[in-house]
Amino acid sequence: MPAPFEWAFTTRGSAVEGWDPRAKLVSMALVMVALLVHHNLVLKSVQVVLLVLVWVGARLGWRSLGFAVLAVSPLLATTAISAFLILVPGFEPAVRAATLDLQIVGVVLVLTLLVRTTAPTALAEGLERLLAPLGRRGLPVHEAVLMFSIALRFVPLLLEEFQAVTRAQLVRGGGGRPGPWARALALPALIVPLFVLSIVRAQALAEAMESRGYRGAEGRSPLPPRRWSGPDVTVLTVAILQLLGAVGLAFVPGPGAR
Amino acid sequence: MIRVLQAGFAYPGAARQALSGIDLTVGDGESLALLGANGSGKSTLCRLLNGLEVADSGLVEVDDLDLAEPANRLAVRQRLQVVFQNPENQAVGLTVGEDLAFGLINFGVPRSEFASRIEGVLASLRWSVPLDRPVHRLSGGEKQKLALAAVLILEPRHLVLDEPTSFLDPRSRREFLASLHAARSHRPFSLIHITHRLEDVLDVDRWVVFAGGRLVGDRSPAEWIESGELTQWGLELPYGVRLEQALLHRGLRDALWS
Amino acid sequence: MVVELCTASYAYSGAKTRQVEEVSFRLEAGTATALVGPSGAGKSTLLQGLQGFLRPVAGQLLLGRRDPWRRGGRGLFGSIGTLLQDPGHQLFAPTVKLDVAFGLRRLHLGAAESARKVTEALGRVGLDPEVHGERSPWELSGGEKRRAALAGLLVTAPEVLLLDEPTAGLDAPSRRALFGDLERLVGQGTTVLWTSHDLEDVWSHAPRVLVLDQGRLVADGPPTEVLADDELAGRLGWDALPVLAYARRWGVAPHADPEVLADRVEEAWRARTL
Numbered sequence A: 001m002p003a004p005f006e007w008a009f010t011t012r013g014s015a016v017e018g019w020d021p022r023a024k025l026v027s028m029a030l031v032m033v034a035l036l037v038h039h040n041l042v043l044k045s046v047q048v049v050l051l052v053l054v055w056v057g058a059r060l061g062w063r064s065l066g067f068a069v070l071a072v073s074p075l076l077a078t079t080a081i082s083a084f085l086i087l088v089p090g091f092e093p094a095v096r097a098a099t100l101d102l103q104i105v106g107v108v109l110v111l112t113l114l115v116r117t118t119a120p121t122a123l124a125e126g127l128e129r130l131l132a133p134l135g136r137r138g139l140p141v142h143e144a145v146l147m148f149s150i151a152l153r154f155v156p157l158l159l160e161e162f163q164a165v166t167r168a169q170l171v172r173g174g175g176g177r178p179g180p181w182a183r184a185l186a187l188p189a190l191i192v193p194l195f196v197l198s199i200v201r202a203q204a205l206a207e208a209m210e211s212r213g214y215r216g217a218e219g220r221s222p223l224p225p226r227r228w229s230g231p232d233v234t235v236l237t238v239a240i241l242q243l244l245g246a247v248g249l250a251f252v253p254g255p256g257a258r
Numbered sequence B: 001m002i003r004v005l006q007a008g009f010a011y012p013g014a015a016r017q018a019l020s021g022i023d024l025t026v027g028d029g030e031s032l033a034l035l036g037a038n039g040s041g042k043s044t045l046c047r048l049l050n051g052l053e054v055a056d057s058g059l060v061e062v063d064d065l066d067l068a069e070p071a072n073r074l075a076v077r078q079r080l081q082v083v084f085q086n087p088e089n090q091a092v093g094l095t096v097g098e099d100l101a102f103g104l105i106n107f108g109v110p111r112s113e114f115a116s117r118i119e120g121v122l123a124s125l126r127w128s129v130p131l132d133r134p135v136h137r138l139s140g141g142e143k144q145k146l147a148l149a150a151v152l153i154l155e156p157r158h159l160v161l162d163e164p165t166s167f168l169d170p171r172s173r174r175e176f177l178a179s180l181h182a183a184r185s186h187r188p189f190s191l192i193h194i195t196h197r198l199e200d201v202l203d204v205d206r207w208v209v210f211a212g213g214r215l216v217g218d219r220s221p222a223e224w225i226e227s228g229e230l231t232q233w234g235l236e237l238p239y240g241v242r243l244e245q246a247l248l249h250r251g252l253r254d255a256l257w258s
Numbered sequence C: 001m002v003v004e005l006c007t008a009s010y011a012y013s014g015a016k017t018r019q020v021e022e023v024s025f026r027l028e029a030g031t032a033t034a035l036v037g038p039s040g041a042g043k044s045t046l047l048q049g050l051q052g053f054l055r056p057v058a059g060q061l062l063l064g065r066r067d068p069w070r071r072g073g074r075g076l077f078g079s080i081g082t083l084l085q086d087p088g089h090q091l092f093a094p095t096v097k098l099d100v101a102f103g104l105r106r107l108h109l110g111a112a113e114s115a116r117k118v119t120e121a122l123g124r125v126g127l128d129p130e131v132h133g134e135r136s137p138w139e140l141s142g143g144e145k146r147r148a149a150l151a152g153l154l155v156t157a158p159e160v161l162l163l164d165e166p167t168a169g170l171d172a173p174s175r176r177a178l179f180g181d182l183e184r185l186v187g188q189g190t191t192v193l194w195t196s197h198d199l200e201d202v203w204s205h206a207p208r209v210l211v212l213d214q215g216r217l218v219a220d221g222p223p224t225e226v227l228a229d230d231e232l233a234g235r236l237g238w239d240a241l242p243v244l245a246y247a248r249r250w251g252v253a254p255h256a257d258p259e260v261l262a263d264r265v266e267e268a269w270r271a272r273t274l
Helices: A021-036 A041-057 A063-072 A073-086 A091-117 A121-129 A132-136 A141-174 A180-211 A231-249 B042-049 B070-079 B096-106 B113-126 B142-150 B169-187 B221-227 B238-247 C043-051 C072-077 C095-105 C111-124 C143-156 C172-187 C199-206 C230-237 C242-250 C258-273
Strands: B002-009 B018-026 B031-035 B057-062 B080-083 B158-162 B190-194 B205-209 B214-219 C003-012 C018-028 C030-035 C058-063 C079-081 C161-164 C189-194 C206-212 C214-222
Touching: A021 A041, A021 A091, A021 A121, A021 A231, A021 B169, A041 A091, A041 A231, A041 C018, A063 A073, A063 A091, A073 A091, A121 A132, A121 A141, A121 C242, A132 A141, A132 A231, A141 A180, A141 C143, A141 C242, A180 B080, B002 B042, B018 B042, B018 B070, B018 B113, B018 B214, B042 B057, B042 B158, B042 B190, B080 B142, B080 C030, B096 B113, B096 B142, B113 B142, B113 B169, B142 B169, B169 C161, B214 B221, B214 C030, B238 C258, C018 C043, C018 C058, C030 C043, C030 C199, C043 C079, C043 C161, C043 C189, C058 C072, C072 C079, C079 C143, C095 C111, C095 C143, C095 C206, C111 C143, C143 C172, C172 C189, C172 C199, C206 C230, C242 C258
Parallel strands: B031 B190, B031 B205, B080 B158, B158 B190, C018 C214, C030 C189, C030 C206, C079 C161, C161 C189
Antiparallel strands: B002 B018, B002 B057, B205 B214, C003 C018, C003 C058, C206 C214
């Protein structure tokens, strides 16, 4: 049975899991910007190597690293090819292609690292804490974060239901004559039941939540205080340094710059 | 104590009344079954009792709190909880532990109490399950047990079950009912069990039968069985009970004790 | 249509173990059979195999004595209709009539012919085309939704009807109505196979019971034999059926109607006390 979120988060006892999710979220954002803002091949290589080190530290394994890269290999290939096509083949385009590809790998690694080392609940909590100041100004931060966790909870179920609905309609002749028109016309038969099921489910869930005392952010037990610890500060510092370095280099031409 | 006096309700836009002239009293610690064919109004009464709907006429009171007052709703929900029919649409948390904590958070219970309350409710249901188990990995029966635990953790004085076993296979149904009995012997609460499966409620104090939105009888199970009037309301007694009645009618009382 | 499995095995692609292992049975046209077994025994997989979503990894499936997986045989699966446990997965059109008509798309009939078939199908399941036809499928009660979904299948006149837990959540009158529908269909020559957890229903309404346990067929026969098998019941964790427990207690033949059983007990009792 399909369950893509099975590989999303698993406990491996690595230090990375213990880092404060706020630190991870903020660092991730900083590192992503740091990856994208400059064109220096050397710095990009350093950044990617750093990420690989974190990956290893998180005990995620070389195989899954390979899979992560493999997953974006079509994108890597087309980027490299277009870099070569735009410029006359030579040293410069090769550097350019490598820079762009490293950038892509870097982004994939950052995102995967975040998702695979942080429990969805912790992520949601981290987001809620980070955005709390906005919440005090009246924005529905808590509600938005709760919606996100509930959506996550139902994804595996939705996938199963989509399969069930598809089979049900195929058996009723939903497949019909092959051809794009017939397929398009049959689409409502697949989408509508899922929509209706989801709406019915949302209503039932809302009632169950209300019944258990939910009334938005009001009256909820406050989140326990969480202090920033040594590792969190380290991670943040490294990320900030990367960003500063990247921004600095963005204004300094060097190998790989255009 | 739950008091319903001449309550009436119609869903907006409906052709007929879902409930009319309902008089019902439930003392603390009593157990009732609400019986009747689909559409007879039993689920509607459940929704009136926990404030999801408000009666159009008459009085609905839980522990002297009038449900017509919106301000009383939260207080009622502290005392009266509901387990709904569909095991898929009640759990909010991603894991067992999270879902159990949901209600506690809603009512602002201090987080320091969570661990003991969680442990306590699982013990009262005689259910040992790891708190980090993802909800989508639970079977239907386990999800329904979770729903039961998640409302009992709030220590309500009254529990309403709205057809809790209709989606469960026989084994899960037995387990659920066993958990219910275990919980009730641990900490008595009054019970309103809505069902059309009479075999699940042979041991309650009263059977209250609904038909066409009206309450047509409120007697003990023994009185109902002897009267032979259940079939006219679309209810079928379990085989064993019908057989025993058939034997009694043939004057074979002695055969029953052989 | 005759449905036959010959030591067929099914497995999900990429799975290490087979969900269904060397199952053989034959369903004749105009018969009703119940398929029972614990959760995870392979019932859903078997149904998917019969519908054509899974190809046997061993053995053979024959529909009307032909192998649908050979060249030119895929159309045979079109004669099989399946009613899912949750009619919400099948109903989608704005009105019941339109939903029932969905299955006719493949046949490219004229409007009048389509309308006639829809009305007929609705009638066969006890839904009034005038009363229920123009309503939205989601306004119907649980039992009515199932019947609307059933009408949507019947409209294509399937020769084989598979039903997945058709009585789950239904009250006594709806259940009686459903089995009435099935009896009528069987009388018209449809091959009916339904899965169920409700052994009382199976006892009362299934002339034949197939029992699946961990992918294998462990019993095949009338309910009086299969459901009365204590060893089997113990292994599968079935509650002893009350009807059997009582019949055994008084040493009489069991019967689905308690009045009939009471008569038998009366006879035996009076004979004993003479």
